Amino acid sequence: MASATTSTTLSLLKTAASSTTSSATHTSASLIRVPPTRHQRKSVPLRQSLGFSAAASGYSLLSLHVSSKVRSFKGKGSRGVVSMAKKSVGDLAGADLKGKKVFVRADLNVPLDDNQNITDDTRVRAAIPTIKHLIQNGAKVILSSHLGRPKGVTPKFSLAPLVSRLSELLGIQVVKADDCIGPEVEKLVASLPEGGVLLLENVRFYKEEEKNEPEFAEKLASLADLYVNDAFGTAHRAHASTEGVTKFLKPSVAGFLLQKELDYLVGAVSSPKRPFAAIVGGSKVSSKIGVIESLLEKCDILLLGGGMIFTFYKAQGLSVGSSLVEEDKLDLATSLLAKAKAKGVSLLLPPDVVIADKFAPDANSEVVPASAIPDGWMGLDIGPDSIKIFNEALDTAQTIIWNGPMGVFEFDKFATGTEAIAKKLADLSGKGVTTIIGGGDSVAAVEKVGVASVMSHISTGGGASLELLEGKELPGVVALDEATPVTV
Ligand SMILES: Nc1ncnc2c1ncn2[C@@H]1O[C@H](COP(=O)(O)OP(=O)(O)OP(=O)(O)O)[C@@H](O)[C@H]1O
Ligand SMILES: O=C(O)[C@H](O)COP(=O)(O)O
Numbered sequence: 001m002a003s004a005t006t007s008t009t010l011s012l013l014k015t016a017a018s019s020t021t022s023s024a025t026h027t028s029a030s031l032i033r034v035p036p037t038r039h040q041r042k043s044v045p046l047r048q049s050l051g052f053s054a055a056a057s058g059y060s061l062l063s064l065h066v067s068s069k070v071r072s073f074k075g076k077g078s079r080g081v082v083s084m085a086k087k088s089v090g091d092l093a094g095a096d097l098k099g100k101k102v103f104v105r106a107d108l109n110v111p112l113d114d115n116q117n118i119t120d121d122t123r124v125r126a127a128i129p130t131i132k133h134l135i136q137n138g139a140k141v142i143l144s145s146h147l148g149r150p151k152g153v154t155p156k157f158s159l160a161p162l163v164s165r166l167s168e169l170l171g172i173q174v175v176k177a178d179d180c181i182g183p184e185v186e187k188l189v190a191s192l193p194e195g196g197v198l199l200l201e202n203v204r205f206y207k208e209e210e211k212n213e214p215e216f217a218e219k220l221a222s223l224a225d226l227y228v229n230d231a232f233g234t235a236h237r238a239h240a241s242t243e244g245v246t247k248f249l250k251p252s253v254a255g256f257l258l259q260k261e262l263d264y265l266v267g268a269v270s271s272p273k274r275p276f277a278a279i280v281g282g283s284k285v286s287s288k289i290g291v292i293e294s295l296l297e298k299c300d301i302l303l304l305g306g307g308m309i310f311t312f313y314k315a316q317g318l319s320v321g322s323s324l325v326e327e328d329k330l331d332l333a334t335s336l337l338a339k340a341k342a343k344g345v346s347l348l349l350p351p352d353v354v355i356a357d358k359f360a361p362d363a364n365s366e367v368v369p370a371s372a373i374p375d376g377w378m379g380l381d382i383g384p385d386s387i388k389i390f391n392e393a394l395d396t397a398q399t400i401i402w403n404g405p406m407g408v409f410e411f412d413k414f415a416t417g418t419e420a421i422a423k424k425l426a427d428l429s430g431k432g433v434t435t436i437i438g439g440g441d442s443v444a445a446v447e448k449v450g451v452a453s454v455m456s457h458i459s460t461g462g463g464a465s466l467e468l469l470e471g472k473e474l475p476g477v478v479a480l481d482e483a484t485p486v487t488v
Pocket of ligand 1: 306403439441
């Protein structure tokens, strides 16, 4: 199946390229013909090893109360081995929590409109299971987050707009502090009842947070008895509330959201049900080099879309009009294609594209072969043949990870490719395929299409998920206590 797909791509590209030069035809065909051989790695499917349905849209406390032994993933990335077997809040006994002051770092960095209304509460909802678990066990929750990138105290970055949504979702009145350290905060902590939640003010109002200053971390730590990090979206930052604080608070454990992100973005990606397909899009190849290189080590099929494809086409001698091209990445594009071939990864580039006469929502548009983009026109989406070929390739996959849109999906006219991929993944998710949306704009696209709830996992992290997919270690995870080793 994958092999048929590859040859269809080739023939379409050949047809397209014949309108330019024969050498371009030869170059594109020889570079893209990569045999679809499977990797020989032995793997235990995540679904099987976790013992719960990874295809479920949401997640329950029950499903996340998995023992430490099933969370001992070691994901091999291009930049080293990522060991993410961390102690979880689910590993703590009720007695460890009752009456205890628990410092919970969440990522409540949500978008707000001009009237300070939350326009997307995904991150708030994602933080709820851990907080609920703690309050149900009689803990006193001291909740901390950043919002935006303030330089000093900045009212528009206050966490005040979070209070009502948090209270609504938790079913209790959340108390808000005007600061995150100091005597007033200490008084509020002292009066916090068991099962109560105190939301601290934006921790980035102190420059010491991002500088990870130990004195500041110690002040935060002095408020509590133990630490739970559930801020996956900020786990790639070594800040006082994500990393420094762990030096002063024991135990320091992972929250349910953080654990679930690791289970999917490390576990499912390192030990996928095969065939394993990766879809990488977005604007520039330069911002995805690490991800592509890392995924080439693991996946069987790699589909490329978005603005980055034009650098690959240009590297093959095709004319790309005024499409987005990174001239200094042409050699890199060539070497990535060669690497895919050497690794036996079936790499598919879109054979046709939707072009525009200007970068605007009302631009004139046309569908052309990828090799026939006229001067003055730019490719802003993948075309219908590409969607068909991508869908056929995805039909063969058992695990799919997607990062980055296929086109300029913010403009309706150029959203078709991205929306088609979102719908395809939703359809396959319903058939038991593990579908992982790796953060960033692809999450926005999936939400726009209204299929977010059926995906196996939607990451709440943009930068954090990219770094994890690149095989990097996240400081906020590394700092947590190791899970107790058990024999499987
Ligand atoms: N053909 C194209 N030409 C120009 N821009 C494109 C094209 N295709 C997609 N884009 C743009 O790429 C942007 C997303 O790229 P980016 O690399 O940021 O992806 P992402 O990984 O989803 O996001 P994040 O950086 O948040 O992780 C979108 O704004 C989209 O409009
Ligand atoms: O939105 C995010 O990606 C996280 O909240 C991290 O924010 P930052 O990039 O400002 O550190």
